[in-house]
Amino acid sequence: MTGAERRPVLDVRGFSLKFSNAADVPNVVDNVSFPVHAGETLCMVGESGCGKSVTSLALMGLLASPPARRVAGTAHFEGADLFALTERELADIRGNRMSMIFQEPMTSLNPAYTIGEQIGESIRRHRGVKRAQAREEALEMLRLVHIPAPEARLDAFPHQLSGGMRQRVMIAMALANRPRLLIADEPTTALDVTIQAQVLSLVRNLQAETGTAMLLITHDLGVVAEVADHVAVMYAGRIVEYGTVADLFDDPQHPYTIGLMGAIPSVGKRAGSLATIRGSVPSPEQMPRGCRFAPRCPFAEQRCIDAAPPDRTLSGEHRVACWLAPVEQLVKPAQQKELT
CATH class of the missing domain: 3.40.50.300 (P-loop containing nucleotide triphosphate hydrolases)
Known part of the structure; x- marks a missing residue:
């Protein structure tokens, strides 16, 4: 090498x-x-x-x-x-x-926005894609991290998810x-x-x-x-x-x-x-x-x-x-x- x-x-x-x-x-x-x-x-x-x-x-x-x-x-x-x-x-x-998965997903995720909006925001900010495409890519990331029923979770708020699922969302966001x-x-x-x-x-x-x-x-x-x-x-x-x-x-x-x-x-x-x-x-x-x-x-x-x-x-x-x-x-x- x-x-x-x-x-x-x-x-x-x-x-x-x-x-x-x-x-x-x-x-x-x-x-x-x-x-x-x-x-x-x-x-x-x-x-x-x-x-x-x-x-x-x-x-x-x-x-x-x-x-x-x-x-x-x-x-x-x-x-x-x-x-x-x-x-x-x-x-x-x-x-x-360069991305980061923070220690506590409940305090790192914004409670006022849905999971799809938060993952999509990072995609739109750095790649300049349209909202619809960012939503599709956010959905794909949820599938990638094995979130059950990803279509429904996309429009869920952080408090509606378990600790394990919130952590998976953080991983999806970091790797998007x-x-x-x-x-x-x-x-x-x-x-x-x-x-x-x-x-x-x-x-x-x-x-x-x-x-x-x-x-x-x-x-x-x-x-x-x-x-x-x-x-x-x-x-x-x-x-x-x-x-x-x-x-x-x-x-x-x-x-x-x-x-x-x-x-x-x-x-x-x-x-x-x-x-x-x-x-x-x-x-x-x-x-x-x-x-x-x-x-x-x-x-x-x-x-x-x-x-x-x-x-x-x-x-x-x-x-x-x-x-x-x-x-x-x-x-x-x-x-x-x-x-x-």
Whole structure:
């Protein structure tokens, strides 16, 4: 495969963001870099408050500025830097070549308009087709996402649909213009397990058909194992570990990643209790000076407290931001069970 073919659809490098003009206030998102390639899924995983959704909203140009302020970095989408585009140029891309499935479909859909009107609006805005044609294409999208009785649902309002169907509508709307990049922010959080599996299967199938690149934001490692090609583990605004899904599940190297893996419930018999990670994600005003995970890390040394660790490439695409990596020699059996 040539270098041109492997050029990512989205390439984020050194992105930093803060919500303050004060120089001494830490960045909410700090020096974040990752690529997303055509036909592949990058899962961004971490606890609530780690900066995943803020990153996605910044990429879509949906953060109010002020207070949001980009401090550094670039985000090239098909060669164009998203952060250098005018609002009009970004509006032409958003919902067209780059789309987003938001976390809560009930608050993301407009209750005053029918499903057909909302899907059709995006089609008309970006492709300039007539209302009748937009309606036909909206109907086809509802069929594509397996909405039952799509002709009737086309004229339904959001409150008349179940949570699972509203989420399918959001997927139909996001894919209506065949985007090159799809950002999905916790797309299955409010769904029961059966509907969640159906939605994930639907997204994977549509992605395979269209070659769409996907950035999937989640805290569910089960979802990651199911759909990811690559994984970026985010903690307190920084990517602490990045690699293929096999890298992360077979050989996690950051203590935070190890803690997340240890907290996954298993179906079979389990020896001992689930792992826990003491403490909580720090607020933006209380970010530690060095490694942001140091106050919660069972292996932290003085250098972890004093300075932020650099990214280290372990093998291939696998990289980690930890002074102590590789960590195999540090993790004792008892500590593997309980990261406290």
